[in-house]
Amino acid sequence: MGKTSDEDERIFFPERPIKSLAKAKSVEKPHYLGHRDRLRQRFAAAGSDALPDYELLELLLFRLIPRSDTKPVAKALLARFGTLAEVLGAPVARLEEVRGIGPGSGARSEDRCRGRPTRGT
Numbered sequence: 001m002g003k004t005s006d007e008d009e010r011i012f013f014p015e016r017p018i019k020s021l022a023k024a025k026s027v028e029k030p031h032y033l034g035h036r037d038r039l040r041q042r043f044a045a046a047g048s049d050a051l052p053d054y055e056l057l058e059l060l061l062f063r064l065i066p067r068s069d070t071k072p073v074a075k076a077l078l079a080r081f082g083t084l085a086e087v088l089g090a091p092v093a094r095l096e097e098v099r100g101i102g103p104g105s106g107a108r109s110e111d112r113c114r115g116r117p118t119r120g121t
Contacts, residue, residue, distance in 0.1 A: 073100035
C-alpha cells in the first residue's frame with residue numbers, strides 16, 4: 001500500500017511521447033490531389049505539345065467526368081481507338097463501350113453541343 005496516487009495513474013495511463021503538431025501537419029498529401037490543376041497549368045504554360053495524348057484527353061474528360069480519375073479512362077480510350085484523333089472522331093456508341101464512358105458521362109450532351117446526331121434525337 002505504499003504507492004502514491006501518481007504511481008496508480010501510471011498503471012492506467014502509461015507515459016507516451018506526445019506527437020508534435022508540426023509532425024502531424026507535415027504528412028504528405030496523396031499525389032493525385034491537385035492533379036487537374038497541375039495539368040491545366042502545364043497546358044496553359046507550354047501548350048499541347050508539352051502533354052502526351054492521354055493527358056490531352058484527360059483535359060477534355062475533366063468536363064465529362066467531374067469527380068473521378070480520368071487517367072484510366074483516357075488510356076483505355078487510346079488503347080481502344082489508337083490515336084487522339086480517332087477518339088475524338090469516334091461515334092458516341094463506340095465511346096460508350098469503353099469502361100468509364102457511358103450515358104451518365106455527358107458524352108451525349110457534348111455531341112449535341114457539337115451538332116453531331118445522337119441516338120433518340
